[in-house]
Amino acid sequence: MAEVSTETFREVSQRLRPEIDAALNRLTEFDQDCPDRLREAIRYSLLAPGKRLRPVLALLAAEACGSDLQKAIAPACAVEMIHAYSLIHDDLPAMDDDDLRRGRPTCHRQFDEATAILAGDALLTRAFEVLATEIADAEQSRRCLCELTHAAGASQLVGGQVDDLRFEKLDGTADDLAAIHRRKTGAMITVSLRLGGIVAGADEALLALLTKYGDCLGLAFQITDDLLDVQGDEKSMGKRVGKDADKGKMTFPGVWGIEESRRKAEQLIHQACEAAAKLPSGGDSLISLAHYVLERNH
Amino acid sequence: MAEVSTETFREVSQRLRPEIDAALNRLTEFDQDCPDRLREAIRYSLLAPGKRLRPVLALLAAEACGSDLQKAIAPACAVEMIHAYSLIHDDLPAMDDDDLRRGRPTCHRQFDEATAILAGDALLTRAFEVLATEIADAEQSRRCLCELTHAAGASQLVGGQVDDLRFEKLDGTADDLAAIHRRKTGAMITVSLRLGGIVAGADEALLALLTKYGDCLGLAFQITDDLLDVQGDEKSMGKRVGKDADKGKMTFPGVWGIEESRRKAEQLIHQACEAAAKLPSGGDSLISLAHYVLERNH
Numbered sequence: 001m002a003e004v005s006t007e008t009f010r011e012v013s014q015r016l017r018p019e020i021d022a023a024l025n026r027l028t029e030f031d032q033d034c035p036d037r038l039r040e041a042i043r044y045s046l047l048a049p050g051k052r053l054r055p056v057l058a059l060l061a062a063e064a065c066g067s068d069l070q071k072a073i074a075p076a077c078a079v080e081m082i083h084a085y086s087l088i089h090d091d092l093p094a095m096d097d098d099d100l101r102r103g104r105p106t107c108h109r110q111f112d113e114a115t116a117i118l119a120g121d122a123l124l125t126r127a128f129e130v131l132a133t134e135i136a137d138a139e140q141s142r143r144c145l146c147e148l149t150h151a152a153g154a155s156q157l158v159g160g161q162v163d164d165l166r167f168e169k170l171d172g173t174a175d176d177l178a179a180i181h182r183r184k185t186g187a188m189i190t191v192s193l194r195l196g197g198i199v200a201g202a203d204e205a206l207l208a209l210l211t212k213y214g215d216c217l218g219l220a221f222q223i224t225d226d227l228l229d230v231q232g233d234e235k236s237m238g239k240r241v242g243k244d245a246d247k248g249k250m251t252f253p254g255v256w257g258i259e260e261s262r263r264k265a266e267q268l269i270h271q272a273c274e275a276a277a278k279l280p281s282g283g284d285s286l287i288s289l290a291h292y293v294l295e296r297n298h
Numbered sequence: 299m300a301e302v303s304t305e306t307f308r309e310v311s312q313r314l315r316p317e318i319d320a321a322l323n324r325l326t327e328f329d330q331d332c333p334d335r336l337r338e339a340i341r342y343s344l345l346a347p348g349k350r351l352r353p354v355l356a357l358l359a360a361e362a363c364g365s366d367l368q369k370a371i372a373p374a375c376a377v378e379m380i381h382a383y384s385l386i387h388d389d390l391p392a393m394d395d396d397d398l399r400r401g402r403p404t405c406h407r408q409f410d411e412a413t414a415i416l417a418g419d420a421l422l423t424r425a426f427e428v429l430a431t432e433i434a435d436a437e438q439s440r441r442c443l444c445e446l447t448h449a450a451g452a453s454q455l456v457g458g459q460v461d462d463l464r465f466e467k468l469d470g471t472a473d474d475l476a477a478i479h480r481r482k483t484g485a486m487i488t489v490s491l492r493l494g495g496i497v498a499g500a501d502e503a504l505l506a507l508l509t510k511y512g513d514c515l516g517l518a519f520q521i522t523d524d525l526l527d528v529q530g531d532e533k534s535m536g537k538r539v540g541k542d543a544d545k546g547k548m549t550f551p552g553v554w555g556i557e558e559s560r561r562k563a564e565q566l567i568h569q570a571c572e573a574a575a576k577l578p579s580g581g582d583s584l585i586s587l588a589h590y591v592l593e594r595n596h
Contacts, residue, residue, distance in 0.1 A: 033453035033481060035460045042452065089419060094411035113392035117415065118460055121387060122452035124419065128426045129447030138436040145443060149427030154340065154420035155331035162333045162416055183331060 009292030012285045013056060016069070020055045021047065023073050024080060027130055041111045041119035042126075046084040048102045053221075054079040054192040060286050061196030061210050064279040074134035075144055075195035081127035082152050083188065088120040090161060124152070135199060144195045151191035160184025167250060174255045181222040182215070189221065190214030209275045213286060216272035221293050223265040226251040227258065228296075269294045307590030310583045311354060314367070318353045319345065321371050322378060325428055339409045339417035340424075344382040346400045351519075352377040352490040358584050359494030359508050362577040372432035373442055373493035379425035380450050381486065386418040388459060422450070433497060442493045449489035458482025465548060472553040479520040480513070487519065488512030507573045511584060514570035519591050521563040524549040525556065526594075567592045 007015075024046055030039050055076035062072035091098040091106040092113065099109050108116035128145060135141040151157060160183030167180055193210040202210070230253050252261045272290045276283030305313075322344055328337050353374035360370035389396040389404040390411065397407050406414035426443060433439035449455060458481030465478055491508040500508070528551050550559045570588045574581030 030452050034457050035464070037464070038452055038457055038460045085419075089415055092412075092415065094415060114390075114463055115460065117387055117390065117392060118456050121383075121418075121422065122456040124422055125447050125451045125456065128443065129451060132440055132443035132447055138440050141440050142430055142436050145426065145430035149423050149430055153423045153427060154328050154336055158416050158420040158423065159332050159336055162336045162413065165412055166333070166335070 007285055007288055009289050012060070012288060013052070016056050016059050017052055019069075019073070020052050020059070020076055020080070023077050027077050027134075028126065037111065037115060038119060038122060041107055041115045042123055044110060045088050045101075045107045045119060046081060046123060048104060050102055052080060054083050054188060056289065057189065057192040057214070057286075058196035060283075060289065061193040061202075062200040063196075064210075064276065064281045064283045064286055065197050065200035065202040065206055066280045067200030071199045072196045074130050075148075075192070075199055077134075078127040078130045078144075078148060079188065079192040079195065081123045081130070082148070082157070085120040085123035085127070086152075086157060086161070086188075088116050088123070092116060095161070095165060127152075137199075140199055143198050147191050147194055147198070151187040156183045156187035160187070172250060174252070177250055177252065177255060178219060181219065185222050186215060186218030189218035206279065209278050212275040213272045213283075213290075216268040216275070217290055217293060220265045220268035220272065220290075223252045223261050223268070224293060224296065226253055227261055227265070230258070265294060305583055305586055307587050310358070310586060311350070314354050314357050315350055317367075317371065318350050318357070318374055318378070321375050325375050325432075326424065335409065335413060336417060336420060339405055339413045340421055342408060343386050343399075343405045343417060344379060344421060346402060348400055350378060352381050352486060354587065355487065355490040355512070355584075356494035358581075358587065359491040359500075360498040361494075362508075362574065362579045362581045362584055363495050363498035363500040363504055364578045365498030369497045370494045372428050373446075373490070373497055375432075376425040376428045376442075376446060377486065377490040377493065379421045379428070380446070380455070383418040383421035383425070384450075384455060384459070384486075386414050386421070390414060393459070393463060425450075435497075438497055441496050445489050445492055445496070449485040454481045454485035458485070470548060472550070475548055475550065475553060476517060479517060483520050483523075484513060484516030487516035504577065507576050510573040511570045511581075511588075514566040514573070515588055515591060518563045518566035518570065518588075521550045521559050521566070522591060522594065524551055525559055525563070528556070563592060 025043075028039070028043050028046060030042075058072045058076040058079055059069050063069055087101060088107045090096050091101055092108055098106050100106065104110070106116075107119055111119070128149065131141055131144045131148060135144060153159075160180050163180045164184055167176070190211055191214075193214040194207055197207050197210045229251065252264075256264065269290045273283075273287045276286040276290065279286070323341075326337070326341050326344060328340075356370050356374040356377055357367050361367055385399060386405045388394050389399055390406055396404050398404065402408070404414075405417055409417070426447065429439055429442045429446060433442060451457075458478050461478045462482055465474070488509055489512075491512040492505055495505050495508045527549065550562075554562065567588045571581075571585045574584040574588065577584070
């Protein structure tokens with residue numbers, strides 16, 4: 001494993017989250033034409049306590065490429081908005097039918113189904129509006145929009161969710177499972193890093209390192225998520241444990257076993273750290289974040 | 299009333315729709331990572347026979363501002379994608395719960411509810427991707443994205459739908475009703491024209507004329523839609539007639555009566571034609587389109 005850096009993920013997170021949350025708050029105030037109930041539902045889901053993993057990745061990628069963190073605030077908020085929208089829609093009765101998210105009622109339980117669908121639609125739209133309005137350089141804004149619309153679109157995030165829903169009924173291989181997660185989880189993690197790199201003015205070589213780091217981290221994240229689902233403790237997860245396995249849903253521990261899943265996650269985190277170490281700043285914070293993903297218990 | 303131009307809406311439509319449909323077809327092929335079922339659902343809804351009113355408006359606005367129609371194909375497709383997504387989500391059981399749309403089963407009836415939600419999400423995302431990738435000039439691309447994300451967002455399209463759902467249970471005034479439709483229908487009609495103007499290089503004065511035309515046309519369109527709902531014939535509408543009134547939903551004929559509603563629609567179309575007549579090309583096609591809105595029977 002790569003050497004553990006001096007700043008732990010807890011410290012990184014404490015340093016960055018107040019700024020992320022303040023920006024998310026500011027960017028979802030909306031004008032008086034936005035109905036109160038819609039604004040409440042959007043903010044209920046978006047501003048709920050969370051790891052803010054994707055925005056932290058965007059900010060750390062910009063920092064690792066030698067830029068001021070402030071430049072990456074807009075992409076950071078945009079990727080969190082897309083994440084929040086995808087959770088709202090995934091939790092709906094027609095999809096995963098979840099009642100609990102981050103320890104609180106899901107959006108459609110707290111409000112109603114129509115409001116939840118529309119809050120998700122509005123968050124998705126707002127994410128792209130933020131990239132169009134809050135990035136000074138028009139070419140960088142356009143590039144961020146090209147990459148985020150692709151990662152959130154029919155071939156990646158949405159397509160991954162469609163296959164994930166179908167997959168519950170299929171008897172697939174570990175490769176099928178990895179392919180779904182690469183699109184459903186991995187693409188958004190990788191694009192978070194790339195957008196941070198783009199606004200930092202990173203060249204193609206640096207963006208390729210961020211992509212390598214993100215691809216490895218994203219898959220490791222999903223494996224550890226599955227491990228937490230079978231091993232975790234309900235209170236620290238904030239959602240019902242063992243639910244995926246109960247539903248007969250395929251998981252990495254189900255395919256590989258717990259030990260092998262853990263070994264593969266460690267291997268991926270090692271590869272991620274190797275890529276991060278080549279970044280201009282040395283990628284210390286990205287390395288400690290990778291260790292956190294492996295060691296987290298919620 | 300303004301003088302009827304030589305090219306009827308039928309002719310305008312016959313001239314423009316093949317190009318619009320070919321572009322919509324091309325822009326929703328997607329790569330092999332898009333699940334087949336998702337691609338089918340997207341294309342089932344987007345490519346269904348329809349008036350293509352919003353893309354026609356984008357193309358005619360570009361033409362009226364003296365530009366080549368081809369420049370406005372990307373905005374034209376983007377606004378139709380947003381329109382198709384909003385219909386898919388509005389038709390869902392949690393919202394308007396409609397079984398029939400454009401004479402065919404709605405998306406969630408033809409496929410399933412989860413697929414319909416995700417097809418809508420993917421279309422919304424694809425609309426913005428098209429503006430980011432298919433407009434050559436970065437500043438024009440950004441401006442189109444700013445305007446379309448706003449028109450489709452929490453304060454306009456989505457907010458209007460939230461209030462429309464709530465309004466069914468409220469006892470509002472004609473002004474409340476107009477305010478909802480200005481956001482739910484009007485904003486997308488006006489932005490369709492403005493995007494056509496933007497890619498044509500229109501200045502603020504021309505964009506203001508397009509806005510005036512669009513605002514009047516949009517409200518007239520909604521009034522005539524309500525008139526068709528109470529007076530129309532089920533076969534030519536392709537959806538069940540009188541449904542809004544059955545549900546106790548407030549409509550313009552319900553507030554103003556049929557005669558007064560018709561008079562107001564005529565007045566608005568007159569104002570729209572006055573604005574269009576000031577455009578560089580004389581706005582002949584936009585004028586004939588405005589007459590069509592008043593006289594249509596489906």
